[in-house]
Amino acid sequence: MEVKMIGISKSFGTNKVLEGVDFELRSGEIHALMGENGAGKSTLMNILTGLHKRDAGKIYIDGTEHYFKNAKEAEEFGVTFIHQEMNTFSNMTVLENMYLNRELKTKLGLLDNKKMAAEAKKIFNELHISLNLEAQVDTLSVGQQQMLEIAKSLMTNGKVLIMDEPTAALSETEIDNLFTIIRGLKNNGVAIVYISHRMEEIFALCDRITVMRDGISVSTHQISEVNVNQIVRDMVGRDIGDFYPEKTTPIGAIKFEVKNLTSTGLFENVSFSVREGEILGFSGLMGSGRTEIMRGIFGIDRYDSGEIRLNGEQITIRKPSDAIKKGIGFLTENRKDEGLILDFSLEDNIVLPSVDEFSKRGLLEQKTIDEFVALLLKRLVVKAENKDVPASSLSGGNQQKVVLAKWIGIGPQVLILDEPTRGVDVGAKREIYLLMNELAQRGVAILMISSDLPEVMSVSDRIIVVREGQLAGEVLKSEATQEKIMNLATGGN
Template sequence: MQIEMKGIDKSFGTNQVLKDAGFVLGHGEVHALMGENGAGKSTLMKILTGVYTKDKGTVIVDGAEVNYKNPQEAEKAGIVFIHQELNVLFDLTVEENLFMGKEIKNRFGFCNQKAMRQKASEALGRLGVRIDPGEVMSNLSVGQQQMIEICKALMVDAKVIIMDEPTAALTQSETVVLFEVIQSLRKAGVSIVYISHRMEEIFELCDRISVLRDGTYVGTKHIPETNMNEIVKLMIGREIGERYPERDCKIGETVLKVSGLTKKGVFQDVEFEVKAGEVLGVSGLMGAGRTEIMQAIFGNLPYESGKIEINGKEVQIKSPIQAMRNGIGFITEDRKVEGLMLEESIEKNIALANLPIVSNNHVLDRKKERELVTKGIEELRIRCFGPSHECSNLSGGNQQKVVFAKWVYTDPKILILDEPTRGVDIGAKKEIYSIINDLAAKGVAIIMVSSELPEVLGMSDRVMVVREGLVRGIVYKEEANQENIMTLATGGTI
């Protein structure tokens, strides 16, 4: 299938998000669509698949002009969109999610559970995913839920698959499996639109890159004829310099010490410490227990035994409120579900985590609230129309900055970052790295969980590797490289 989009305009009220945008997809190619958060990538693809109606322009599929009225119509034509925002029903099983609206019926018109279970198992096996089709979706990690979404698309006889940040929640090993699936789809003549901020992936996987900037088509480059610096310049209109800012923080005394932390079947005998001004990276494969360990430290997951000490004093943390009172902040991996109230303003989101600062005798002080939020917008360079801007209308990178602002002003001693740059463009990533460095320079002890190995290696003073709920090793920056980290993550020794 070949697709050409040209002269596409789209506005939401007075906000024009696409202006003369375009895109050309060839038969059997993997084509990257890049741009900063808010550049219009997802909007352009939603117009293609009938989620949005264009204001102006033309969409041509295999030589004929089309205007799909809804995603179901696009899917019947062979175009499937795997959205960045997970489209799952959490109370239903994996199997029920995979076959929603596409149930296999027997001759009596009832669901053929056996046939659906077999087809679901085959599709999951194709992705190398070991998940029981009868498992309830709410029991799965974000990464596993993402694999289910990818699996849905593979079960349809698609000619074009649009993947919006497909590896944002996947580990390196799962990404390798996904790439193998994409390569097999390419050989079968399926075209892939690949939207991602991960440069390494795009240069490894894709044939061409098209770039949008501020809703306008900038250009298309063949992978062998370009490089990362040129693509970044097309995306943001300037050179970005080093991807990871220089760190020159003085590392102080131990702030957090964890000993023997255990929750049977999840993690066992976890021991590590983090010092003031240090960034401790945490790496490991999906399901290794990284997030669960951090949730336990933050009081969001009860543990059975072990000890947590802050500044040499043992503390009991049974809830997030107790964690916050002990100076611990937690930036969750899923900002849309757990990190933000999306339908509320920037002001409300930041103020809610900082009520003691913006209140007088338990009464909200609107002046203090506005001053704090304005300060957060300016210091973290949040691109918005002001404090009343609704968070759902911000780009992913700016949403993440709001989450940071919530915690930065609580003056944490310890800040846990779980996938802090997931779904964030390269320009916003560097700004977030600078925020992390500024916090470390102020003496904050930082724990950074990340599935992006280059990020872990570029930002950490030490790297703790977790495998199957066990700490397999802690590697100092001088010895940390992809080979050593992956060796420990897969059960080897260094």
């Protein structure tokens, strides 16, 4: 199937999102779509699949002008969109999610659970993933939910597959498996739109790339004829300098300690410390227990035993409000469900954990709040019409910036960042790295979980590797290699 979109324009209210975008997709190619958060990539694909109506422009499929009324019609036609934010139903099982609205039935009209389970297992085997078909989706990690979304899409035998940040929550092994699947689909003539901010994936996987900036299609290149610097210039309109900014902050005294922290079945005897101005990275395979450790520290989940110390003093954290009062912030990997209240305005989301600081005699000081929020939105370069729009109206990367602004707003002593650049564009990633360095200069102790090995090696002062709920080892930045980290993560020496 070949797709050609010509002169596509779209506005939401007074906000022009797309202005005359051109995009072409050929059968059997993997076409990267790149651009900063808010550039209009997802909106363009939502127009193709019928989720949004275009204001102007034309769409041709195999040479014939064609428009889908909705995503279901597009899927039936062979065009499937795997969105960055998961579209699973958390209170349903894995198998129920796989076959939602396309259930298989026996001749008697009953659900054919046996056949559905067999087909689902076949797809899981192709993807080299292991998921319990009877498990409720809300018990799965973000990465497992992402693999479930990919597995669902492979059931439609589609001709066009759109993937929005498909590897954001996957381990290196799972990414390799996914790439094998994608290349197999390409060889079978499937056309794939690959939206990603990870340059190394684009150059390893894709045939062509279209770059968008501020709602306009800036350029289209053959991957073999372009380099990273050219793509970055196309994306941001300028050179951004070193992608990973140098960190020169002196590291001070021990700020935060965890001793023998244990949660039965999740993690055991976890002990580490982080100093003032230090960025301590946490690496490991998906399901290794990295996130569970941080959730225990922050009070989202209970731990059974162990000690937590802040500035040498033992503290008790039984719920997130306890952690916030102590100056501990936590940017979770699941911004949609845990990081934001999507119906609330940007301002309300940002001031939520620090609202008490803006009240005097029980009354909120609105002018101070407005100035505070405006400062954070400007500092983080959040692309939004104004501070009063709902968080749901922002792109994924800009939502991530709002979550980060929320925790910066409490004036943290310790900041836990779980996949802080997930779904964030190249320019915004650098802004986040600069901000982390800025916070470190103020003496903040930072704990960063990242599945991106180049990121964790470049940004961290030290790296702790987690395997099966235990600390497998520690690597200094100066000694870190991908092989060394993966060896520890997989049970080597």
